[in-house]
Amino acid sequence: MRASRVPPDGGFGWVVVAGCALVNVFNQSLVSVFGLMFADYLASLGEHAFGAALVMNVMNISLNFSGLITGPIIKHFNPRKAAILGSLLTGTALSLCSYSTKLWQIVLSYSVTFGFGLGLIQSSTFVALNSYFRHRKGRAVGFALAGTGIGQILMPLLVQYLLSNFNFRDTTLIIGGLAFNGVVGASLLQPVEWHLKDSVAGDDRESQPLLAMDKPSSHANGTSCKKASCGWSKLAALMDFAILKQVSFLNLIVGLGLAYTASTSFSLFFPYFLQKSANLTMLEAANCMSVLSTTDLITRITVPAFVDRMEFSHRTTFLLAGICLVVARSVMAEMRSLVPLMVTSAFYGIFRSITIVNQNLTVAEYCGERKIEKMLPNALGFNMVTKGILVLTLGQILGWFADFTGSYSLNLHAQNLLLVTTCVLWLCEMYFKDDN
Secondary structure, eight states: OOEEEEOOSSTTHHHHHHHHHHHHHHTGGGGGGHHHHHHHHHHHTTOOHHHHHHHHHHHHHHHHHTHHHHHHHHHHSOHHHHHHHHHHHHHHHHHHHTTOOSHHHHIIIIIIIIHHHHHHHHHHHHHHHHHHOSSOHHHHHHHHHHHHHHHHHHHHHHHHHHHHHSOHHHHHHHHHHHHTTHHHHHTTOOOGGGGOEEEETTOOGGGSOTTOOOOOOOOTTOOOOOHHHHHHHHHHHHHTGGGGGOHHHHHHHHHHHHHHHHHHHHHHHHHHIIIIISOOOHHHHHHHHHHHHHHHHHHHHHHHHHHHHHTOOHHHHHHHHHHHHHHHHHHHTTOOSHHHHHHHHHHHHHHHHHHHHHHHHHHHHHHHHTTOGGGHHHHHHHHHHHHHHHIIIIIHHHHHHHHHHOOHHHHHHHHHHHHHHHHHHHHHHHHHHHHO
16 A cells, blocks of 8 residues: 655654743743732832733733734744744843833833744644644643643742842843743754654545645636736635634634633733732742642643543533633632632632643644644634734723722633633534534
8 A cells, every 4th residue: 555654643743742841831831920020010110900911911912913924934934943933032022121111111022022922932832733743632732731830830939039039120031031941942843744654545634744835826727817816815825814704713713712811811810819809928829829830730731631532522621621710710709818719729720721721722623623724823823813802802901890990809700701701602603503
């Protein structure tokens, strides 16, 4: 039988997983310590919840709107180059933050530059992983995101220690220097074409490399089209705009965007809730955050293997975890003592991990079911843009709501409304799909 070249579904792919994990330790995990690191400094500048929300939400806008160009970049260049550039940008951004004395300077350095760097890292690392694995994608993504979990355990404690012994500028410079270590991990993301293995023809459709390029089409009649028409056709093909005509895809990314906005707002306001609503000390708040991150990490390592083996749908898994997050966040909002908060933080970390691991996998699953795997880079980009739009609008409203009510407990309940909306949208689609 004819042999073909297929991704290894392991092999050097595990080195790529390690590289992605290393990038995540020193980059992705830093988002969770924004409130801890910047809260007092922003207060000294006269900025409170609204200002912090502005910085964080503009960062998410930059992160997610980078999806408009990361898809084409990944399709035409190496994901490794995008990840290296992203790591350089995040380290540079934090270094610039240390010299910021105005809110607009923090917005320019942290929100714009840091956010764009994270956008490059998120898309490129996932595409690199997805191209190496066929049947173990859940485990691969879970292990890679475990790097973020490790960082989320260590970074709050490190930031708390640094702020206790150094000023804001020195702390930010040190953290920025650590972010440059992501370049080392990004260098391990070798192209899958270097590590393809021989396989008997007839392997499943996922055996083809993800980033295989379409050959340029020629006009059968030999005539040339109008310049504007050809230009739009090339742009539409490059950006894969055709996927936006699918209502099911739009419903999918809107639901993911709402859940992401709720998760981002929680990461921002969780330290505020612990210190101002629950009246915990900075060390106690850091301990709660570390407990949350510990269960998050354990779940990322263990649960994806179980989901892969049981062949659960990534979308269904995400939906069930989202419902559990609503319950966990509602209970947490009413807690005021350390031990109950640590317990609820632990449960929250479990379900948050499941949603994070399955977010991009849900998009990849959608493309796989419809045999449009080549559209995955741009599908991820459109998902990122949707998240950016929702963060810009609903995320900023949540920041205003916290200032208006003066209650971070109510803010946690308001975040739940976004997750509930996601559940309603997806359940309605499932119901009508089954009915048809």
